[in-house]
Every structure is written in structure tokens, then in C-alpha cells.
Amino acid sequence: MDLLKEVALSQDRALVIVTHDARIFNFADRIADMDDGHIVKIVDNAAQLE
Numbered sequence: 001m002d003l004l005k006e007v008a009l010s011q012d013r014a015l016v017i018v019t020h021d022a023r024i025f026n027f028a029d030r031i032a033d034m035d036d037g038h039i040v041k042i043v044d045n046a047a048q049l050e
Contacts, residue, residue: 001027
């Protein structure tokens with residue numbers, strides 16, 4: 001994850017990761033919470049998902 005984020009930032013690119021693995025949430029700048037294919041909430045950090 002650190003390597004992916006570093007490459008994305010160094011090349012001024014966006015990195016989109018779709019996962020159910022909560023360990024990845026702390027790497028995110030923003031998180032889109034989805035339910036049945038629809039975005040229900042967008043938060044700036046993982047603590048706001050609780």
C-alpha cells in the first residue's frame with residue numbers, strides 16, 4: 001500500500017482501491033461507503049465510518 005500510494009503521489013495520479021478489508025482504510029485520503037452499488041457516504045478518514 002505504501003508503494004502504491006508513493007507511486008500515485010509522485011506521478012500526480014489518483015489511486016482507487018475497492019476492498020472489504022478494513023486494514024486498508026487507514027491509507028485512504030477519502031472513503032466512499034457503498035451499499036448495493038450506491039454511494040451512501042463519503043468521509044475524509046476511517047474514524048468517521050464508525
